[in-house]
Amino acid sequence: MRKRRQKITDPLLEALISALDEERVTDGASARLLYSKDGSVMEGGRAGIVCFPETTEEVAKCVEISKKFDCEFVTRGAGTGLAGGSVPCNDPIVIVTTRMNKILEVDLEKRVAWVQPGVVNLDLSLSLRGTGFHFAPDPSSQQACTIGGNVANNSGGPHCLAYGVTNSHVAAIEVVLPDASVVEFGSSEGEMCGYDLRGVFVGGEGTLGIATRIAVRLTEDPPAVATLLLDFSKITEAAETVSAIIANGILPAALELMDKNVVAAVEPFAKAGYPLDAEAVLIAEVDGLPDGVSKEIEKITQLAKVNGARQVRIATDQEERERIWKGRKSAFGAIAKIKPDYYLHDTVIPRRRLAEVIEKVYDIAEKYELLVMNVFHAGDGNLHPLLVFDARIPGTLEKVRKAGEEIVATSLEAGGVLSGEHGIGLEKQRFMTQQFSKRDLEAQDALRRAFDPDNRSNPHKVLPTGASCGEIDSLKEIPEGVWI
Numbered sequence: 001m002r003k004r005r006q007k008i009t010d011p012l013l014e015a016l017i018s019a020l021d022e023e024r025v026t027d028g029a030s031a032r033l034l035y036s037k038d039g040s041v042m043e044g045g046r047a048g049i050v051c052f053p054e055t056t057e058e059v060a061k062c063v064e065i066s067k068k069f070d071c072e073f074v075t076r077g078a079g080t081g082l083a084g085g086s087v088p089c090n091d092p093i094v095i096v097t098t099r100m101n102k103i104l105e106v107d108l109e110k111r112v113a114w115v116q117p118g119v120v121n122l123d124l125s126l127s128l129r130g131t132g133f134h135f136a137p138d139p140s141s142q143q144a145c146t147i148g149g150n151v152a153n154n155s156g157g158p159h160c161l162a163y164g165v166t167n168s169h170v171a172a173i174e175v176v177l178p179d180a181s182v183v184e185f186g187s188s189e190g191e192m193c194g195y196d197l198r199g200v201f202v203g204g205e206g207t208l209g210i211a212t213r214i215a216v217r218l219t220e221d222p223p224a225v226a227t228l229l230l231d232f233s234k235i236t237e238a239a240e241t242v243s244a245i246i247a248n249g250i251l252p253a254a255l256e257l258m259d260k261n262v263v264a265a266v267e268p269f270a271k272a273g274y275p276l277d278a279e280a281v282l283i284a285e286v287d288g289l290p291d292g293v294s295k296e297i298e299k300i301t302q303l304a305k306v307n308g309a310r311q312v313r314i315a316t317d318q319e320e321r322e323r324i325w326k327g328r329k330s331a332f333g334a335i336a337k338i339k340p341d342y343y344l345h346d347t348v349i350p351r352r353r354l355a356e357v358i359e360k361v362y363d364i365a366e367k368y369e370l371l372v373m374n375v376f377h378a379g380d381g382n383l384h385p386l387l388v389f390d391a392r393i394p395g396t397l398e399k400v401r402k403a404g405e406e407i408v409a410t411s412l413e414a415g416g417v418l419s420g421e422h423g424i425g426l427e428k429q430r431f432m433t434q435q436f437s438k439r440d441l442e443a444q445d446a447l448r449r450a451f452d453p454d455n456r457s458n459p460h461k462v463l464p465t466g467a468s469c470g471e472i473d474s475l476k477e478i479p480e481g482v483w484i
């Protein structure tokens with residue numbers, strides 16, 4: 001059992017400053033407040049000293065110091081996470097990677113690029129423009145989120161339906177382990193023998209150490225791409241179309257569904273020509289060789305019509321394609337015009353149950369008198385009900401939380417899982433026992449402790465602790481097997 005550090009001590013600050021420099025270490029009140037939150041609605045975060053290393057060596061020094069002073073640390077990329085993964089509980093050292101933003105090496109022959117973890121996702125693909133390659137994972141937050149955050153959360157995005165989530169696009173990772181040693185998992189040169197520790201680290205949500213260099217796989221740009229916009233008078237018809245497309249053996253590059261509330265919010269801004277009178281629109285993108293693309297357009301159009309599509313529009317040029325995607329990718333920002341706050345959920349359900357579960361989600365929102373908007377990666381059954389609200393109205397947050405719990409329970413009852421891409425973080429910890437048995441959780445705890453025996457790397461996340469972030473410092477000590 002380890003004693004907790006009760007308050008920020010000057011020797012710790014001094015040690016961190018001597019490891020980096022004064023400009024890149026702060027315990028100022030505004031920085032601590034800023035870095036106490038992420039993109040989620042999780043509360044109770046409290047940052048300790050905030051550090052901005054620029055190299056692997058500097059990260060290792062910060063971790064070494066955290067070990068020497070026996071304190072916890074939390075790694076943070078851009079803080080766009082929606083499950084509270086980078087929210088610091090109990091004054092840990094916050095290690096921010098945004099200054100580690102260099103693309104270190106691009107090898108087009110091997111189709112691999114080595115990047116620092118703070119490289120913004122979209123910056124990598126923009127820097128590759130004209131080479132014939134891109135980085136396939138494209139979270140809707142790609143203009144801000146970092147590759148390190150993508151690796152830690154095993155993030156997905158619209159185009160991960162056909163191309164796979166981040167795990168499929170990471171060849172190797174250099175990691176600073178919680179004992180401050182530097183190791184490399186995987187290989188940029190080909191397959192490694194032995195256990196796939198690279199695969200274990202991806203999705204570790206910052207609990208297994210800090211990714212300091214990442215070898216990402218580069219994907220060849222497809223020779224032909226077509227973007228279709230389909231609209232429906234019932235959202236269930238759109239959901240049935242998704243199931244029919246996949247059941248007929250077509251795997252589009254992307255298959256994204258937006259309901260009429262989302263369309264109404266984004267159309268005035270994106271000017272994509274989304275029909276405002278439709279109950280739902282579906283964006284389908286197919287890519288590959290031109291002949292195959294033509295055949296898939298034909299088949300998707302036919303299946304959509306059978307399932308009730310009113311119109312099928314095929315983008316005629318790159319500009320029209322970009323406008324269609326702009327609407328989808330700016331959906332969450334556009335919500336701010338309706339209400340100041342949102343809670344974006346993330347569960348996965350079997351695709352064949354999409355229509356039924358969406359109906360239930362609308363019922364849950366109605367029961368709690370909340371506005372729900374649905375925008376999601378329909379092709380892989382990844383639901384993202386968006387509860388839109390004004391937290392300043394007393395009692396609203398409580399209603400939002402209850403509705404959220406029912407959405408999670410409904411997804412699990414339908415045979416789904418807790419998260420498709422946002423991770424467990426703080427948000428879903430308390431649901432872990434509903435999905436995993438005690439034995440499963442023990443195995444996960446043992447894995448985590450193999451990397452971090454002292455439980456110092458983002459320790460209050462993923463496995464259930466029975467305490468919320470704000471309550472943690474009232475616990476005297478971290479018990480062994482904290483999740484029990």
Ligand SMILES: Cc1cc2nc3c(=O)[nH]c(=O)nc-3n(C[C@H](O)[C@H](O)[C@H](O)COP(=O)(O)OP(=O)(O)OC[C@H]3O[C@@H](n4cnc5c(N)ncnc54)[C@H](O)[C@@H]3O)c2cc1C
Pocket residue numbers: 038039074075076077078079080081082084085086097117138139140141144145146147148149150151152153154155156157158205206207209210211212332333421422458
């Ligand atoms: C508007 C919006 C849309 C979104 N759309 C999507 C989407 O389509 N798909 C999707 O998957 N997610 C989406 N997200 C969620 C989020 O953007 C992703 O999870 C993203 O990968 C987080 O990256 P980040 O740099 O912001 O990480 P942060 O939020 O800073 O951190 C996330 C987690 O990663 C850990 N971490 C960060 N860097 C490292 C590192 N170098 N080493 C080890 N651990 C690290 C943190 O400790 C934390 O647990 C969306 C978020 C928003 C706000």
